[in-house]
Amino acid sequence: MSQSVRTRPEGSGRPLSEAYDTALLDLDGVVYAGGEAIAHAVDSLAVARGEGMHLAYVTNNALRTPDTVAGHLTELGIPTAAGDVITSAQAVARLISEQVPAGAKVLVIGGEGLRVALRERGLTPVESADDDPVAVVQGYGGPDLAWGRFAEASYAVARGVPWFASNTDLTIPSGRGIAPGNGAAVEVVRIATGAEPQVAGKPLPPMHKETILRTGAERPLVVGDRLDTDIEGAFNGEVDSLLVLTGVTDGAQLLAAPPQHRPTYVDADLRGLLTGQPEVTEAGDGFRCGGWTATAGAERLELTGDGEPLDGLRALCAAAWTAAGDGACALDGGKALARLGL
Numbered sequence: 001m002s003q004s005v006r007t008r009p010e011g012s013g014r015p016l017s018e019a020y021d022t023a024l025l026d027l028d029g030v031v032y033a034g035g036e037a038i039a040h041a042v043d044s045l046a047v048a049r050g051e052g053m054h055l056a057y058v059t060n061n062a063l064r065t066p067d068t069v070a071g072h073l074t075e076l077g078i079p080t081a082a083g084d085v086i087t088s089a090q091a092v093a094r095l096i097s098e099q100v101p102a103g104a105k106v107l108v109i110g111g112e113g114l115r116v117a118l119r120e121r122g123l124t125p126v127e128s129a130d131d132d133p134v135a136v137v138q139g140y141g142g143p144d145l146a147w148g149r150f151a152e153a154s155y156a157v158a159r160g161v162p163w164f165a166s167n168t169d170l171t172i173p174s175g176r177g178i179a180p181g182n183g184a185a186v187e188v189v190r191i192a193t194g195a196e197p198q199v200a201g202k203p204l205p206p207m208h209k210e211t212i213l214r215t216g217a218e219r220p221l222v223v224g225d226r227l228d229t230d231i232e233g234a235f236n237g238e239v240d241s242l243l244v245l246t247g248v249t250d251g252a253q254l255l256a257a258p259p260q261h262r263p264t265y266v267d268a269d270l271r272g273l274l275t276g277q278p279e280v281t282e283a284g285d286g287f288r289c290g291g292w293t294a295t296a297g298a299e300r301l302e303l304t305g306d307g308e309p310l311d312g313l314r315a316l317c318a319a320a321w322t323a324a325g326d327g328a329c330a331l332d333g334g335k336a337l338a339r340l341g342l
Helices: 041-050 066-075 088-097 112-120 148-158 182-193 205-215 227-237 251-255 270-274 309-324 334-340
Strands: 022-025 054-059 085-087 105-109 124-126 135-138 163-165 171-174 177-180 220-224 240-244 265-267 281-283 286-289 292-296 301-305
Touching: 022 205, 041 054, 041 270, 054 066, 054 205, 066 085, 085 088, 085 205, 088 112, 088 135, 088 163, 088 205, 105 112, 105 148, 112 124, 135 148, 135 182, 148 163, 148 182, 163 182, 171 182, 205 220, 205 227, 220 227, 227 240, 240 270, 251 309, 251 334, 265 270, 265 309, 286 309, 292 309, 301 309, 301 334, 309 334
Parallel strands: 022 054, 022 220, 054 085, 105 124, 105 135, 135 163, 220 240, 240 265
Antiparallel strands: 171 177, 281 286, 286 292, 292 301
């Protein structure tokens, strides 16, 4: 993928499962939500796998081990091996291992996923700042992580011990709504110490490096629901991306996306892997996709026509992103999105 500014979603004459050898799939908001499979996910992934596409699952959630994640997916009807799961815990463990001696002690503020990943890299997890750690690593520890763990991290970081974070997502989806994520916990330690951690997870390069090393993907397609992690991670890794609208991103956020948050393709859900993608073409002073034409006015985005709502959204993206150039579109798209039911 070129790093030139994207001004419209791309089309594909072939199903994406044929055009790319590996799908790098986010989990929360893409494959499942609240632990339950998202509509069409199980069947779509089965077809893509049957057509020869390698499926890998890439998550910023450092709490669960790859074995646990694979078991959960398999229970949902998506047969998965632990080797098909890549976590930010693995990425941050590699990042730490490249900077400290083999067997070094690392203070863990988080869950079992971090401990397993550190041992895999030959490092020794410890629980106290008084255990003489040479690094501190912080990852999502679940809703029951004790407040005292943040103090333990702060004691070590304040002494000058290098600090690492698996990721800095401020929120995480749950079955009851949106909950504080590891980024919120990282802020606690940052406020207490004034320090800045080295971060491994999406959208940063260490996570992309870990993913490519573990999957061997040659033509990867990142599939996600978040612009600031999944899509920006694909942008940073210079690979193509598919945004699905089953998670946190809505139409207004997509239209306002700056260049690093603009996906290659947009679709409703994982059925988008099994189809081609329609072309968005110039039409006078606007852009056409399917039966819809979108233009950028002085204050708002305009939409005419009818047809498949997603085609209208793709046309609106082209109008908004072209008007914004290398910035974020500030034009009002509310009325146009309402016409599409988005």
